Amino acid sequence: xxxxxxxxxxxxxxxxxxxxxxxxxxxxxxxxxxxxxxxxxxxxxxxxxxxxxxxx
Numbered sequence: 001x002x003x004x005x006x007x008x009x010x011x012x013x014x015x016x017x018x019x020x021x022x023x024x025x026x027x028x029x030x031x032x033x034x035x036x037x038x039x040x041x042x043x044x045x046x047x048x049x050x051x052x053x054x055x056x
Contacts, residue, residue: 042050
């Protein structure tokens with residue numbers, strides 16, 4: 001066997017080591033709703049009066 005013919009048939013491989021950058025794509029945020037008005041708070045006295053069945 002000839003040494004030169006075996007080298008000619010061998011494929012040539014090139015390896016390049018570098019870096020890969022990956023960037024995430026974000027979907028647009030949903031539109032914000034207007035804040036709901038909080039229900040009026042009830043005092044403890046009002047709650048107990050309502051529970052007893054009276055108006056206070």
